[in-house]
Amino acid sequence: MNGQIFSALAEPNRLDIIDLLLEGALPVGDIAKKLDLNQPQTSKHLRVLCDAGLVEVQPIANRRIYKIRPEPFQELDRWLDSYRRLWEGRMDRLDDYLNVLQGKKPLN
Amino acid sequence: MNGQIFSALAEPNRLDIIDLLLEGALPVGDIAKKLDLNQPQTSKHLRVLCDAGLVEVQPIANRRIYKIRPEPFQELDRWLDSYRRLWEGRMDRLDDYLNVLQGKKPLN
DNA sequence: TTAAAATATTCCTTTACAGGAATATTCCTA
DNA sequence: TAGGAATATTCCTGTAAAGGAATATTTTAA
Numbered sequence: 001m002n003g004q005i006f007s008a009l010a011e012p013n014r015l016d017i018i019d020l021l022l023e024g025a026l027p028v029g030d031i032a033k034k035l036d037l038n039q040p041q042t043s044k045h046l047r048v049l050c051d052a053g054l055v056e057v058q059p060i061a062n063r064r065i066y067k068i069r070p071e072p073f074q075e076l077d078r079w080l081d082s083y084r085r086l087w088e089g090r091m092d093r094l095d096d097y098l099n100v101l102q103g104k105k106p107l108n
Numbered sequence: 109m110n111g112q113i114f115s116a117l118a119e120p121n122r123l124d125i126i127d128l129l130l131e132g133a134l135p136v137g138d139i140a141k142k143l144d145l146n147q148p149q150t151s152k153h154l155r156v157l158c159d160a161g162l163v164e165v166q167p168i169a170n171r172r173i174y175k176i177r178p179e180p181f182q183e184l185d186r187w188l189d190s191y192r193r194l195w196e197g198r199m200d201r202l203d204d205y206l207n208v209l210q211g212k213k214p215l216n
Numbered sequence: 217t218t219a220a221a222a223t224a225t226t227c228c229t230t231t232a233c234a235g236g237a238a239t240a241t242t243c244c245t246a
Numbered sequence: 247t248a249g250g251a252a253t254a255t256t257c258c259t260g261t262a263a264a265g266g267a268a269t270a271t272t273t274t275a276a
Contacts, residue, residue: 022194042253084181137221229264240256246249
């Protein structure tokens with residue numbers, strides 16, 4: 001799992017940008033206006049999101065339209081797969097650990 | 109979506125800790141040893157993970173056993189739901205935006 | 217009740233990063 | 247081709263957070 005994705009999404013404004021772009025691609029100015037950010041910060045956040053591969057740009061005339069790239073979300077989804085077993089109850093390794101302790105089995 | 113989760117996972121060592129705990133609950137010392145971290149840093153990272161709700165503790169004798177809490181991962185999973193439409197091809201809003209431009213339809 | 221093991225916390229320093237303001241760049245249009 | 251709109255970049259500053267070292271705390275065991 002690529003940690004850069006988490007870093008990019010850790011910043012609240014960037015998470016907002018992503019959630020906004022889910023509704024559709026937008027140029028920088030619209031993003032800034034809708035989220036009440038000023039333009040330079042918006043561009044900077046978009047830069048980070050771009051570097052992390054979370055969004056991509058398509059220039060149209062004067063503007064640069066940003067849209068979400070699905071790939072990192074797919075990667076996140078695959079990573080989460082490993083954790084689904086957790087809440088599907090097939091795994092309570094704390095109990096396992098307790099058993100290890102009681103059975104005196106070494107832990108490596 | 110709670111951004112604290114992303115912040116907690118943005119730190120590489122913490123992501124490693126989470127991936128390690130997926131294999132089973134462990135006390136601090138074992139985590140430190142397996143990841144080649146020193147003990148204080150490990151405790152500090154576990155603190156952050158705890159505050160974010162990603163892990164929980166159960167004291168056993170001298171030790172404190174850390175294990176993953178499934179809930180935040182479920183939250184992440186639900187959040188990702190909104191994005192699954194993206195890679196299922198039911199959504200290419202960049203095209204939508206282009207149509208808006210061509211059709212002179214206002215964008216709000 | 218004292219020593220030692222396991223863990224948590226504090227203090228300090230350094231670094232990364234977000235925001236603000238100003239400016240540079242790019243591209244269209246008249 | 248000059249001006250303006252849209253966007254990107256740079257510089258500066260303040261702040262949050264990570265790592266190291268030392269120390270405090272808790273719990274067990276003798």
